[in-house]
Amino acid sequence: PQVTAVTGYPLTHTFSPEIHNAAFKAAKIRGRYVKIPSAPEELLLIPEVIRKYRIIGMNVTIPHKESVIPLLKRIDPLAASAGAVNTIRNSPAGLEGYNTDMLGIAASLASVDMDPKGAEALIIGAGGAAKAAAAYLKVAGARLSITNRTHSRAETLAELFGARAVKLEDLAPAYQLILNATPAGMSGFEHCSPVPHTIFTKDTVVMDMIYDPEVTPLLAAAKAAGVRACINGKTMLIEQAAASFTLWTGITPDRAVMRKAFEARAA
Ligand code: ATR
Numbered sequence: 001p002q003v004t005a006v007t008g009y010p011l012t013h014t015f016s017p018e019i020h021n022a023a024f025k026a027a028k029i030r031g032r033y034v035k036i037p038s039a040p041e042e043l044l045l046i047p048e049v050i051r052k053y054r055i056i057g058m059n060v061t062i063p064h065k066e067s068v069i070p071l072l073k074r075i076d077p078l079a080a081s082a083g084a085v086n087t088i089r090n091s092p093a094g095l096e097g098y099n100t101d102m103l104g105i106a107a108s109l110a111s112v113d114m115d116p117k118g119a120e121a122l123i124i125g126a127g128g129a130a131k132a133a134a135a136y137l138k139v140a141g142a143r144l145s146i147t148n149r150t151h152s153r154a155e156t157l158a159e160l161f162g163a164r165a166v167k168l169e170d171l172a173p174a175y176q177l178i179l180n181a182t183p184a185g186m187s188g189f190e191h192c193s194p195v196p197h198t199i200f201t202k203d204t205v206v207m208d209m210i211y212d213p214e215v216t217p218l219l220a221a222a223k224a225a226g227v228r229a230c231i232n233g234k235t236m237l238i239e240q241a242a243a244s245f246t247l248w249t250g251i252t253p254d255r256a257v258m259r260k261a262f263e264a265r266a267a
Pocket residue numbers: 062124125126127128129130148149150153181182183184189190194
């Protein structure tokens with residue numbers, strides 16, 4: 001079979017095996033997606049594992065998305081702009097790194113007709129997820145602001161991408177796009193919204209990267225304020241998985257099947 005995998009640490013919460021294995025089955029490919037946990041000190045062994053077991057592709061998740069880069073032969077320009085890789089392809093020329101999280105963000109925004117070009121966009125958060133969002137929105141031509149609980153981290157990220165760092169208390173209703181890249185509102189985390197609810201307008205598209213719960217406090221408040229569109233993290237999750245699957249197999253997977261697998265796992 002064609003073997004694919006995910007590495008990260010820990011790997012308890014991932015929905016990816018169910019999503020990819022459903023896609024393999026629907027495509028009638030003899031394929032398998034397995035979990036290969038690796039603690040930080042074990043990450044160095046991953047390239048050898050990939051070659052030894054002829055793994056055709058691997059997803060890389062927290063906490064390795066940045067530290068995996070030096071282990072790869074070639075980094076796709078989009079992934080390089082984010083300084084983060086979530087997908088490895090085992091090609092004849094060596095291991096290549098891609099970032100399909102960014103493609104997932106792009107597809108999510110496209111699904112609600114949000115073209116970031118020239119738009120005033122606000123990213124909430126300053127971690128790895130926010131970095132991928134900033135890199136994509138910059139490439140897509142948005143005018144970028146970043147806000148974060150810890151302002152100094154917003155400043156560091158803003159400097160990296162030529163964005164503005166805005167303090168939470170200085171936020172105004174000035175954005176066509178607001179994208180949450182923090183875990184605030186996620187199941188198991190604080191049930192709260194990461195920004196004041198006075199910043200929504202009728203023209204705002206609000207995206208939350210969280211997919212559990214489907215409606216976060218942020219999205220509920222945005223909806224109540226009558227914003228242009230709301231989107232949660234489910235589309236991003238499915239689309240990044242689909243883009244990785246295509247990189248590995250050359251096949252466009254059945255998104256409906258992948259969504260169904262997601263829902264079965266979430267239930
Ligand atoms: P990831 O790589 O998944 O983005 P991270 O690097 O730990 O994870 O970053 C998490 C982000 O969510 C940070 O911006 C963090 O804010 P701080 O820089 O102040 O730590 C933010 N975050 C986490 N929990 C939060 C909460 N309850 N409310 C608001 N922001 C939160």
